[in-house]
Amino acid sequence: MTTLSQCLTAARTAGLDRLDADLLLLHAIGVATEHLHQRRSWLLAHDDDPMTAQTQAKFDQLVQRRKAGEPLAYILGHKEFFGLDLLVDPRVLVPRPDTEILVEWALACIDAPSSGTPGAPLRLLDLGTGSGAIALAIQHARPLARVDAVDASADALALARANAERLGLPLQYLQGSWFEPVTGPYDVIVSNPPYIREADPHLPDLSHEPTMALTAGPDGLRDIRHIVEHAGQHLAPGGWLLLEHGFDQGTQVRELLQAAGFHPVASRQDLAGHWRCSGGQWRPDDPGQAGAWATPAPVK
Ligand SMILES: C[S@@+](CC[C@H](N)C(=O)[O-])C[C@H]1O[C@@H](n2cnc3c(N)ncnc32)[C@H](O)[C@@H]1O
Missing domain, CATH: 3.40.50.150 (Vaccinia Virus protein VP39)
Structure with a gap:
């Protein structure tokens, strides 16, 4: 089972910048991406949580959109x-x-x-x-x-x-x-x-x-x-x-x-x-x- 932190490492290795990867992962999981600092603390606290196959597929899709040049704000919606x-x-x-x-x-x-x-x-x-x-x-x-x-x-x-x-x-x-x-x-x-x-x-x-x-x-x-x-x-x-x-x-x-x-x-x-x-x-x-x-x- 892949953890959140492994998913983030994979996205960064694929060329995404760290903040983008964090925000896309939060979005895939369904955690609101406003109030960034609080949300990043949430990520740190849930580093070892397992990703479901469904969330991982969603995250991979978001990473592909970002890599294709779509602005982060359009993907997140705000x-x-x-x-x-x-x-x-x-x-x-x-x-x-x-x-x-x-x-x-x-x-x-x-x-x-x-x-x-x-x-x-x-x-x-x-x-x-x-x-x-x-x-x-x-x-x-x-x-x-x-x-x-x-x-x-x-x-x-x-x-x-x-x-x-x-x-x-x-x-x-x-x-x-x-x-x-x-x-x-x-x-x-x-x-x-x-x-x-x-x-x-x-x-x-x-x-x-x-x-x-x-x-x-x-x-x-x-x-x-x-x-x-x-x-x-x-x-x-x-x-x-x-x-x-x-x-x-x-x-x-x-x-x-x-x-x-x-x-x-x-x-x-x-x-x-x-x-x-x-x-x-x-x-x-x-x-x-x-x-x-x-x-x-x-x-x-
Ligand atoms: C550079 S964007 C600025 C958007 C927003 N004010 C901002 O700062 O994020 C320029 C805006 O001008 C609008 N625009 C373009 N031609 C226009 C026109 N002839 N009359 C009124 N608005 C126009 C576009 O639809 C676009 O929303």
């Missing part, structure tokens, strides 16, 4: 983002830890003393919400804000709605292309739009995720250009537009923001030191100083 447990499946992009930088920046904008209209709830829009990750994290952290979330994909919105219901968060979801279904004005607009070049050599590694969540024309900037160009019509004066983008797109995105009249314009780094988010303030009555951009300290 992913943690900004402390929230979100349902995910192939209808949506798997939320990435890098996107938490955008959430932290949006929360800082919401909390800025000059934000919003006194006495009115602050309004925030998440464009291309996917699983709802950004919008849900912000609504959870700032329950008084009014959060709208847009996606062109009805499938993605169905999952985002399920996440909101599960977490008991009162967002408004709207289907359409970028600003098409919304009426502003908003105090903060955030977006993690598709930004990968159509010929990017890394795309095959992402083949399990929806193409419409990934690519944006030959230079990857098609959707960012559209959002930057139209955001001013939907932002309150003094409101912020914050965008995630590729590690090598910071200069171009800042130039787009400046050309559209945003100032100040700033970028934030990810933990690897890449400028992964850029944003600007919409101040139509104050043209500011062309060419200047602020470099805030990297988010830790």
Whole structure:
């Protein structure tokens, strides 16, 4: 009879990373995979338990899916983002830890003393919400804000709605292309739009995720250009537009923001030191100083 620990060793020998193997084994056994640390202690305590033939067959199947490149989050059916447990499946992009930088920046904008209209709830829009990750994290952290979330994909919105219901968060979801279904004005607009070049050599590694969540024309900037160009019509004066983008797109995105009249314009780094988010303030009555951009300290 094979034990749990023997199964794990076999999966790691077959090339799986340790965390993936642990989580897939827990999933095969039927132990919930949230609260990771508790669950790994469970595994340690049950090292010598025997695997039934049925559980072993299930585990082998999960290992094969992972080895074929399917994201762990799709196999498990959920992913943690900004402390929230979100349902995910192939209808949506798997939320990435890098996107938490955008959430932290949006929360800082919401909390800025000059934000919003006194006495009115602050309004925030998440464009291309996917699983709802950004919008849900912000609504959870700032329950008084009014959060709208847009996606062109009805499938993605169905999952985002399920996440909101599960977490008991009162967002408004709207289907359409970028600003098409919304009426502003908003105090903060955030977006993690598709930004990968159509010929990017890394795309095959992402083949399990929806193409419409990934690519944006030959230079990857098609959707960012559209959002930057139209955001001013939907932002309150003094409101912020914050965008995630590729590690090598910071200069171009800042130039787009400046050309559209945003100032100040700033970028934030990810933990690897890449400028992964850029944003600007919409101040139509104050043209500011062309060419200047602020470099805030990297988010830790
Ligand atoms: C990179 S994913 C981001 C998903 C989620 N916000 C996140 O950070 O995990 C981009 C999202 O934009 C959506 N999208 C693509 N084109 C769109 C459009 N024209 N209008 C609205 N949403 C669009 C996709 O369906 C996808 O959910």
